[in-house]
Amino acid sequence: xxxxxxxxxxxxxxxxxxxxxxxxxxxxxxxxxxxxxxxxxxxxxxxxxxxxxxxxxxxxxxxxxxxxxxxxxxxxxxxxxxxxxxxxxxxxxxxxxxxxxxxxxxxxxxxxxxxxxxxxxxxxxxxxxxxxxxxxxxxxxxxxxxxxxxxxxxxxxxxxxxxxxxxxxxxxxxxxxxxxxxxxxxxxxxxxxxxxxxxxxxxxxxxxxxxxxxxxxxxxxxxxxxxxxxxxxxxxxxxxxxxxxxxxxxxxxxxxxxxxxxxxxxxxxxxxxxxxxxxxxxxxxxxxxxxxxxxxxxxxxxxxx
Amino acid sequence: xxxxxxxxxxxxxxxxxxxxxxxxxxxxxxxxxxxxxxxxxxxxxxxxxxxxxxxxxxxxxxxxxxxxxxxxxxxxxxxxxxxxxxxxxxxxxxxxxxxxxxxxxxxxxxxxxxxxxxxxxxxxxxxxxxxxxxxxxxxxxxxxxxxxxxxxxxxxxxxxxxxxxxxxxxxxxxxxxxxxxxxxxxxxxxxxxxxxxxxxxxxxxxxxxxxxxxxxxxxxxxxxxxxxxxxxxxxxxxxxxxxxxxxxxxxxxxxxxxxxxxxxxxxxxxxxxxxxxxxxxxxxxxxxxxxxxxxxxxxxxxxxx
Numbered sequence: 383x384x385x386x387x388x389x390x391x392x393x394x395x396x397x398x399x400x401x402x403x404x405x406x407x408x409x410x411x412x413x414x415x416x417x418x419x420x421x422x423x424x425x426x427x428x429x430x431x432x433x434x435x436x437x438x439x440x441x442x443x444x445x446x447x448x449x450x451x452x453x454x455x456x457x458x459x460x461x462x463x464x465x466x467x468x469x470x471x472x473x474x475x476x477x478x479x480x481x482x483x484x485x486x487x488x489x490x491x492x493x494x495x496x497x498x499x500x501x502x503x504x505x506x507x508x509x510x511x512x513x514x515x516x517x518x519x520x521x522x523x524x525x526x527x528x529x530x531x532x533x534x535x536x537x538x539x540x541x542x543x544x545x546x547x548x549x550x551x552x553x554x555x556x557x558x559x560x561x562x563x564x565x566x567x568x569x570x571x572x573x574x575x576x577x578x579x580x581x582x583x584x585x586x587x588x589x590x591x592x593x594x595x596x597x598x599x600x601x602x603x604x605x606x607x608x609x610x611x612x613x614x615x616x617x618x619x620x621x622x623x624x625x626x627x628x629x630x631x632x633x634x635x636x637x638x639x640x641x642x643x644x645x646x647x648x649x650x651x652x653x654x655x656x657x658x659x660x661x662x663x664x665x666x667x668x669x670x671x672x673x674x675x676x677x678x679x680x681x682x683x684x685x686x687x
Numbered sequence: 688x689x690x691x692x693x694x695x696x697x698x699x700x701x702x703x704x705x706x707x708x709x710x711x712x713x714x715x716x717x718x719x720x721x722x723x724x725x726x727x728x729x730x731x732x733x734x735x736x737x738x739x740x741x742x743x744x745x746x747x748x749x750x751x752x753x754x755x756x757x758x759x760x761x762x763x764x765x766x767x768x769x770x771x772x773x774x775x776x777x778x779x780x781x782x783x784x785x786x787x788x789x790x791x792x793x794x795x796x797x798x799x800x801x802x803x804x805x806x807x808x809x810x811x812x813x814x815x816x817x818x819x820x821x822x823x824x825x826x827x828x829x830x831x832x833x834x835x836x837x838x839x840x841x842x843x844x845x846x847x848x849x850x851x852x853x854x855x856x857x858x859x860x861x862x863x864x865x866x867x868x869x870x871x872x873x874x875x876x877x878x879x880x881x882x883x884x885x886x887x888x889x890x891x892x893x894x895x896x897x898x899x900x901x902x903x904x905x906x907x908x909x910x911x912x913x914x915x916x917x918x919x920x921x922x923x924x925x926x927x928x929x930x931x932x933x934x935x936x937x938x939x940x941x942x943x944x945x946x947x948x949x950x951x952x953x954x955x956x957x958x959x960x961x962x963x964x965x966x967x968x969x970x971x972x973x974x975x976x977x978x979x980x981x982x983x984x985x986x987x988x989x990x991x992x
Contacts, residue, residue, distance in 0.1 A: 402709075406711055408808075410695060410715070412717075412793075412807065412809060414759070414760045414762045414796055414805070415762060415796060415798075416762040416763075416764055416796070416798050416800070416808050418764055418798060418799070418800030418801070420800075421798065421799050421800050447927060453717070455717055455718075456719075457719045457720060457721040457805050458721075458808075459721055459723055488717075489718055491720060491721070493721050493723060494723070494726050494799070495721070495723030495725075495726050495783070496723070496800070496801035496803070497801055498764055498793070498800055498801070500719070500721060500762050500805035500807075502717065502719050502762075502805075503808035504715075504717060504809070511709075532831060563959065571840075606983065616755065681813045684771055
């Protein structure tokens with residue numbers, strides 16, 4: 383997920399997101415995120431894609447908690463105010479994502495202002511079963527859904543050698559598929575989970591920090607799409623997979639005795655699953671090649687921490 | 688409430704806000720709204736006031752439904768990104784409003800972008816008891832909480848004759864008090880309700896439209912604060928009370944046989960209550976003086992419809 387500060391709310395002792403008891407053995411979780419033109423999407427991005435993605439990124443945050451998505455609402459600032467073709471197309475994309483992932487959305491709240499879109503999504507989880515970032519333990523396997531780095535390749539403006547791959551690559555950036563079913567399948571199995579919207583290294587780092595552990599990754603096991611692997615040298619592809627972000631896959635840790643069951647459940651779902659490393663007692667994130675040599679991303683690589 | 692379009696979501700048939708069954712005899716309602724610098728608050732507004740107001744305006748929308756507020760989350764776009772003194776002060780104001788109205792708030796989600804603030808708030812209501820805009824019937828009384836036009840006076844830059852009144856007036860604009868208790872007290876009594884954030888005439892117009900009725904208001908009964916009444920001629924004060932907006936009082940309709948009980952309940956609460964008119968079968972909104980002459984606001988008055 384994108385940046386969350388403890389500004390102000392820390393004084394109130396609130397967890398984020400804070401599950402709300404619902405009285406029927408389930409808890410509610412609510413997530414909220416903003417996409418800004420020129421920051422999170424380029425000027426001129428198709429408004430239907432903005433609508434789709436604005437909901438998808440929030441559903442990805444819900445998926446990382448293992449929540450069933452229920453409903454969502456959008457508040458849009460647009461220079462033209464409350465109506466026009468941009469908003470119509472935005473609403474179509476939002477509606478398409480809502481239909482695709484089985485979520486109810488209310489009418490779009492609009493106001494005049496610089497173009498940005500905030501979506502809030504509400505999900506529910508059986509009480510006490512929400513996945514968190516804090517449960518990873520040394521010896522747990524680290525796994526991810528889907529493939530990593532595709533959105534980064536699209537953002538980098540690399541045109542795939544095979545022109546037919548272009549639309550697929552653009553869709554990985556513009557219409558991400560939140561791993562809702564995978565998150566639900568991981569309830570009771572994963573010891574920690576997060577979505578890798580900020581890039582695997584940064585988001586896995588959040589799990590490591592919250593859990594007080596470190597990790598060792600085998601970069602040669604990072605799941606790369608045929609398109610990414612076929613259009614970049616391995617080192618560059620690994621950099622994107624580790625750090626480019628905007629992937630909306632889940633990264634999770636799972637204790638050894640649960641690994642087989644987790645893998646079996648997730649293999650049947652879209653995107654599948656790949657084990658990429660192991661949680662260590664030693665703090666820090668080590669990235670190794672298959673032969674044990676350290677993999678060093680290019681200095682100053684964006685987001686890499 | 689600010690503009691809500693049916694963009695996109697209409698195709699899904701979703702009501703706004705759509706109550707969610709919670710399984711314990713209560714329903715959840717979620718509201719969301721965005722405040723934009725230069726549109727909803729002036730550049731240079733104290734960030735703590737922005738934080739307070741961003742939550743308060745959403746709690747006002749919940750109050751208009753008769754909901755008990757439960758929790759809220761904020762997503763902030765700020766040119767400086769995720770930290771700094773602006774966000775610290777914003778969080779303090781948000782936390783102050785949360786403490787004042789008994790709401791849990793999560794940590795503030797932040798992103799880089801033009802300054803705007805979106806807050807989403809969640810409330811609950813006993814099943815089937817949510818106040819709506821659609822139940823007003825001819826013969827119902829029309830009433831409002833508090834006083835109207837104060838924020839408009841502050842926005843107009845009028846300095847009160849008594850300097851001591853200045854801070855009170857600024858607070859009416861900067862730190863509105865959503866009528867949460869009044870909304871709860873009106874459950875089962877009011878036939879329709881709305882908050883008058885866009886101005887009484889416009890927001891009462893939403894009730895009339897949704898209910899298929901009209902209304903007659905006695906402008907001499909409009910509740911004016913001592914500060915507003917003491918610093919403007921009556922006609923100008925009525926214009927502000929009818930149309931300036933940003934007041935965050937509740938306007939509601941109540942059937943004749945419920946009026947005494949509603950008035951009794953609300954008189955005991957902050958802001959009190961004033962009956963200002965009656966619902967009519969004839970469509971349209973008539974504004975009359977006490978002697979029956981029509982009151983015509985100055986032509987082109989902002990928002991007046």
